[in-house]
Amino acid sequence: MTFSPELEARFTELLRRYPPGYQRGALIPMLLYAQDEVGYITDDLIAEVARRLSLTPLQVEEVVSYYTMLRRRPAGRHHIQICTNISCMLRGAEDLWDSARRRLSLTDKETTADGRFSLEEVECMGACSWAPALQVNYDFHHHMTPEKLDALLEKLKADHV
């Protein structure tokens, strides 16, 4: 399996960050950065990362299955993550969530047929004082309303990658 030169450089640098004999420390960052490039955690990716860290694929898979951001299936190009935890809930996150489901015709952890959007209900993302909040991939959007969500989705739809 091959990665971009940027990701290879990042891996090389990452492996230097942990004490001798503890290169496994790089595992979770490697998986997340690789997912950013590949789109999701494939079987090939697990085998490749395992090989580089002298782990078994099972050891890597056991870690992948624990962390909510590491996914074994592709997500949409724009992965919409809506927080419905208490601070967001008190500021209208449930209506935001319902509105997103209707607008995208998706339920939790589903992806549109064209692969453009995916939707996920997530736990607290650390935006409590600017609630309700959502993330599109890694970007935060604060003080959301169903109307602002509509505008955001329109903007993302027009955004051809």
Add this chain to the structure above:
Amino acid sequence: MYNDPHPAEVQVLTRRFRLPNSQSIETYLANEGYQGLQKALAMTPDQVIEEVKASGLRGRGGAGFPAGLKWSFVPRHSPKPKYIVVNADEGEPGTCKDRVLMEYDPHQLIEGVLIAARAVDAHQGWIYIRGEYRYLLDIMDRAIAEAYQRGYLGPNILGSGFDFDLYTHTGAGSYECGEESALLESLEGKRGIPRIRPPFPAVVGAFGSPTVLNNVETFCAAPTILLRGGHYFADLGSKKNGGTRLFCLSGHVNRPGVYELPMGFPLRRMIEEVGGGVPGGKKVKAVIPGGSSCPILKGDEIDIPMDFDSLAAAGSMLGSGGVVIIDEDTCMVKLAMRIMKFYQHESCGWCIPCREGTMWLKKVLVRFHDGHGAKSDIDLIGELAQNMLGRTFCPLGDAAALPTISIVKKFRHEFEEHLNGARCPYEEHARPR
């Protein structure tokens, strides 16, 4: 900054936040930056620890353990290297302060880490940042690169002979990794399950070595403590609760935001004056004083100073600084249910009382909120929660049980109102259509 400042604030850790280019090392250096470190480098490690002890600084992650004492537990002479680990896995619902500390003043955190490193003679450290905070990882990486360029990180810092290397490390989505021992497992590339203690991280922490592990805000206090003295910091707060605290106001409040206020600041003033009261002039029904794991306070229990000891005396906790305000039209059964859904989702499954307890409590609370609860369920909720307390490796079990017990105890009548297929009496108000 995300919100306007308030006149009641005492800006110490946040004093540079609103300066132009507050992230840059130039701004930092022009505004007292790295001066605490210079003082620390001229002091013995013991003197640094004594200064932090004198400051009354207590762990800002939630437990409130005295920071200087924690640092003193690291063995002086260790055959193994010693490490510093920053807990930037901010995940306690209601809490969003470490985010602004890293976003607006990343060098303050780096300097705080260096001071801790000097105090325990550590030469390597990691900042464990939750995966969702990718932009902060980039900000910290840039700041670390600047610090290396200017000689504040790397070999022979400022000609002192002291070496230190600092790295960021991303998480990948796990509340449990905010718990110190699970965080260390995660840093080592494993599932985030807690370790049994003792040994504590000060003796066996990251990679089998003695480790100082503190919250972002705790480290961020160190530069000011060294620069202005432990007593200056202690005097800012209340008795045995040194300094200021970044309080995150959220929920039903007119001016939600992160505000730096002295320890011991009255909760009522925080809500009414700083937060501007409840929207629509509604009454406060309840307050979660420090993140979702804290026992809830009723609206008539908010005349209380916000420090660790006062909250403990009131049967709650100061926690992580996340103050969630809940108005009179909110359904407390629903609140308890949403809190439990979270803990059930985040339980790592290692300890059976937590894994099974959160699952059963979620089931009962969902059933209850749907109007299918039985009268005996009210006591069952309390009983299940009680059986989790103190029976797990890490505090997640308690974090799920404590708020639940308090909500059932203080708002029992609301549970009774949901009996016999009754429609939630608050739903209309809470969710206007």
